[in-house]
Amino acid sequence: MESKRIILGIDPGTQILGYGVIEISGRNARYIAMGILDLRKLTDHYVKLRKIYDEVTKLIDLYSPDDLAVEAPFYGKNIQSMLKLGRAQGSAIAAALNRDMPIFEYAPRKVKLAITGKGASSKEQVASLLINILKIKENSNFLDATDGLAVAYCHYLQLSNPQTDKAGSSNWESYIKSNPNRVK
Numbered sequence: 001m002e003s004k005r006i007i008l009g010i011d012p013g014t015q016i017l018g019y020g021v022i023e024i025s026g027r028n029a030r031y032i033a034m035g036i037l038d039l040r041k042l043t044d045h046y047v048k049l050r051k052i053y054d055e056v057t058k059l060i061d062l063y064s065p066d067d068l069a070v071e072a073p074f075y076g077k078n079i080q081s082m083l084k085l086g087r088a089q090g091s092a093i094a095a096a097l098n099r100d101m102p103i104f105e106y107a108p109r110k111v112k113l114a115i116t117g118k119g120a121s122s123k124e125q126v127a128s129l130l131i132n133i134l135k136i137k138e139n140s141n142f143l144d145a146t147d148g149l150a151v152a153y154c155h156y157l158q159l160s161n162p163q164t165d166k167a168g169s170s171n172w173e174s175y176i177k178s179n180p181n182r183v184k
Contacts, residue, residue, distance in 0.1 A: 005159070006032070008065035009152025010056065011144050012073070012089040014048050015040050017055075018142065020149025021063050022134070022156060029156050031134040032063065034145040045084065049091045056095035068096040069104045069155035071111060071147070106154050111147075114154040126150050 004025050011018035020034040037055045039048045060068075070092055073085040096103050109119035115126050115133075127146035130136070130153060 005067070006063055006065040007067050007069055007152040007155050008059060008063060009148045009150065009155065010068065010070045010089075010092045011147035011151060012052075012071060012085060012092055013039070013144060014045065014084045014088045016142060016144045017052060017088065017092070018144030018146070018148035019056075019059060020145065020147075020152045021059075021065065022149070022152045024156055024159070027160060029134065029153060031136050031149070034136075034149045036142045036145050036148075045087075049087055052088055052091035053095050056092045057098065060095060060099050060101065065101065067104060067155060068093070068101050069106060069151045071151045072105045072107050074108050104155050104158070106151055106158075111150050111154045114157050115150050123147060 004023065006021065006023050009020045009022075016039065017037040018034070019037070021032040023030045023032050037052065039051060042048045042051060059065075070089055073082050073089055093103055106114075112121040112126055113119040115121070115129055118125075123143040123146070127143055127150075130146055130149055133153070134149075
């Protein structure tokens with residue numbers, strides 16, 4: 001991993017989009033910012049997509065991230081919601097592509113698993129752990145902001161130990177067996 005790296009994490013949404021920014025220095029992650037883009041007052045879906053593109057572009061220009069980590073849409077009961085979510089994700093990705101940034105996509109379950117050790121964790125559990133891990137003093141009223149931060153932190157963990165995907169560790173015991181030199 002490079003000595004300094006900035007990661008922008010995005011939790012896409014058509015009502016509220018969450019984002020988080022962390023800086024990686026060696027093996028340490030440092031919290032920089034998190035927030036939301038509130039799109040609830042906009043009624044035209046295509047105007048929302050333009051707003052997402054414009055605002056993510058502003059975040060990229062402000063923080064100069066090295067990577068964009070974005071949460072993948074997940075299939076729920078409503079296929080129309082999933083399609084809208086995919087479009088929101090696509091707008092954020094287009095902003096990164098326009099700035100020649102590498103893009104990394106993570107499934108919601110993988111993000112939760114990376115942060116809490118359980119793929120079915122609640123948003124509140126993810127937020128609580130991240131606030132402790134990154135020693136965040138400010139409080140966001142929106143879990144979407146900590147979700148964006150979680151995607152960035154998941155990417156950091158993937159960068160610091162890319163073997164996690166290859167090893168297929170699904171619990172701490174198999175992780176310890178696969179990574180004896182990382183556990184003290």
